[in-house]
Amino acid sequence: MRYLLLAALAALSNLCHAQVTGVAFVHGTGSQTNAYADYWKPAFVDNVRGGLTTPANYVVINCDFTQYMWDSRASGCLATQLTNFINAKGITRLIVITHSNGGNVVRWIMSNPTYDSRYPNIISKIVRVNALAPSSAGTPLADAVLAGNVFETSLGWLLGYQNDAVRQQQVSWMAQYNAQNLYGTSGRPALPKTFRSVVGTDVDSAIWDSDSYCGGYAENVGLETTQWWLNSCSDGFLNCTSQSAAGTVWFQDKTRMAGAEPLSHNQSRRACFGLDTILRADMKS
Incomplete structure (x- = not known):
């Protein structure tokens, strides 16, 4: 009996050691060629991936x-890069961190496994998706941009002007x-893997407040x-209801951020108020 128990433990140990966890950072609206430096910034990516047993697996x-x-x-591009x-x-456990409209692209893959022959293998490897301020129910600002009003000229840096991704949102x-x-x-089949959102609820921009920078x-x-055109609970780009529309809510910003600070839509993809440290700790779970 003792030998059987030892054999079972050895088998379990080998199985655990065979698991290889990796993390993928999936950006939001925009055409990126160096999202590491331009979209996320090294401080964010490097702290988060540091929580992996093998930090190079990102x-x-x-x-x-x-x-x-x-x-x-x-x-299609996302499927290619994730598959590669x-x-x-040799990733067997994939954690996806995505932001804004990137959550919709990831949900497309998870919702349509027969659309592309690569999708099933990707889905099978995903452990969970940590969606930072996902635009799961769109935003009134996308409607405003396409109507050609002030947002198009004053906030083009955020919305990417009039393109299909903005139209989609x-x-x-x-x-x-x-x-x-x-x-x-709500009312639709559940996603095959956990999709949980971090919800940004407000924006601070007081010139005397260092956190606003x-x-x-x-x-x-x-x-x-832009909050003037959104609900009182919003991150300046998305209403909280949109961010919470798909999957489950992991947490709202003020409940977990240092100093109970809110996360603007821009801050939810940066190393602000301990967000990156929370995501780092999640790499170990």
């Missing part, structure tokens, strides 16, 4: 997310996609301006 995605989520330059990463590193369009093409929202002061000023 990939920063660079795709053209100005396209519709199903486009080969969007989800999984194969190169119109509130009525996302409602249709959620009802027909995507899983995870994290992620870029000018960007935070712009996001506080």
